[in-house]
Amino acid sequence: MASDAGAFATALDLILGLDPDLLGIVALSLRVSLTAVAIATLVGLPLGAALALWRFPGHGAVVVALNALMGLPPVVAGLCVYLLLSRAGPLGELGLLFTPTAMVVAQVVLVLPIIAALARQQVEELHHEYREQLTSLGLSRLRMIPTLLWDARLGLVTVVLAGFGRASAEVGAVMIVGGNIDGVTRVMTTAIVLETSKGDLPLALGLGIVLLGLVALVNAGAYLVGETSRRRLG
Amino acid sequence: MHHKTRIALTAIGILGLSMAAQAHAQGSESEDGEKYITLASTTSTENSGLFDAIIPQFTDKTGIEVRVVAVGTGQAFEIARRGDADSLLVHDTAGEERFVEEGYGTERANVMYNDFVIIGPGGDPAGIADAETVAEALQLIAEAEAPFASRGDDSGTNRAELRLWEAAGVEPGGEWYRELGSGMGPTLNTAAGMDAYVMSDRATWVAFENPQNLELLFEGDEALFNQYGSLLISEERHPHLKHDLAEQWHQWLLSAEGQQAIGDFTVNGQQLFFPNAE
Secondary structure, three states: OHHHHHHHHHHHHHHHHOOHHHHHHHHHHHHHHHHHHHHHHHHHHHHHHHHHHOOOOOHHHHHHHHHHHOOOOHHHHHHHHHHHHOOOOOOHHHOOOOOHHHHHHHHHHHHHHHHHHHHHHHHHHHHHHHHHHHHHOOOOHHHHHHHHHHHOHHHHHHHHHHHHHHHHHOOHHHHHHHOOOOOOOOOHHHHHHHHHHOOOHHHHHHHHHHHHHHHHHHHHHHHHHHHHHHHHHO | OHHHHHHHHHHHHHHHHHHHHHHHHHHHHHHHHOEEEEEEEEHHHHHOOHHHHHHHHHHHHHOEEEEEEEEOHHHHHHHHHOOOOOEEEEOOHHHHHHHHHOOOEEEEEEEEEEEEEEEEEOOOOOOOOOOOOHHHHHHHHHHHOOOEEEOOOOOHHHHHHHHHHHHOOOOOOOOOEEEOOOOHHHHHHHHHHHOOEEEEEHHHHHHOOOOOOEEEEEOOOHHHEEEEEEEEEOOOOOOOOOHHHHHHHHHHHHOHHHHHHHHHOEEOOEEOOEEOOO
8 A cells, every 4th residue: 555655754754844733743742641641650659659558448459440440441531531521510610621631631540540550569569578678677658658669660660651651642532631623632643533534544654653753762761761770770 | 768769759749740730831821812712513624624724714803713623413512512612513404403492502504515425436336326316326225235334423424324314215224234433534444445335525525535446426416415504502501601702703604704715615626615604
């Protein structure tokens, strides 16, 4: 098919042409997904660590629920946030529907379970390893959370990247709560859906290649940071 | 180590919060600075490029930005019912009149029309190209049990298609009748992939860039007429909406200037929408 060969040329044109529309879409994609991941990280890491350290009735059920939510279909997350933010919904007064803020909220819902569930597992393993030392230092469990998170930081970078991958790849949630409005809530993935529906497959695939490149750049940055700190630790 | 941890955590916290604040600030930037309305409309108007052609003219004149959420007609009604759009531009006259009767809309007006066309594989296995009427064409497809791709998404096009089957006295079903539950573009993509017949609005078809083996096989029957209407939403039900701005958009669409803009829009030299406001 001609569109396959055309896609790379289109992607190259898009990048080299520095089309202002495309730049806007790329900037919004990064802003929405990075903000969502930052919020989910702030909440998810301590939450995951707390789940690893505390045992309470129903602990197992919470862990299973969190793990199950990692598979939450984006379109379902989007629908729930839509019903919440719609004028007829409980938070309708805020008027957030069809804004980038609504997209951030939807992506936090998607990313938070991934970061919390994976962080719980990492911290739990580390805690098993160092339990006696930590107890002999007389640290309370609340104090252990930052210590363990810091010690697990290299692994947690991968956890956060998994969350970012989810956020930047999903289309179902941002399509519903953002509305794919040109110049306001159009991001890379919704633009790809739009161009596919117009039958402009080379442009759609070209946009896909650009998106993949962006995600690769973010991952490369995280890798470099990880390697540097690993070397410093010896 | 503790000291460092706290610094790192604080740094992450500040970074996250500032990013969230920035996202919010940029997102609501134009809410403070500019006037805008949210318009729920159909994929056919958006995908064909009509809005890109006419909205800038309206914005230049009035300073009002129009933010288009392009979905199927069924979903557009639902968005408007919930109070999430300031205005509607859709193509399901019966549904639009019901919307007004139910008290959600206060006014409905004809804006423009185009027509539906029947697309099919170049070989035309059911032989519909020579049919006299669209009813006959659909009957031929059903008799031949040739694959037919239906939107199946409760959109304006889908509703029109179901009415045409009914008028043709055929109850579509069986292996050959495939309900895709997708928008017009995705349905054309799929139909191209499985060499199926499909009914499309002319605008989406003309602007569609991946026809593969598909061709326009049947057109011109009056039953294929496709009317678009603009609706204003009840102030009583949804007092928070921007009724004044929506009214300006509605009136502009019906004005000589708006009608001219619609008529002037062409793709590949073809006029796609015909203004017919009274």
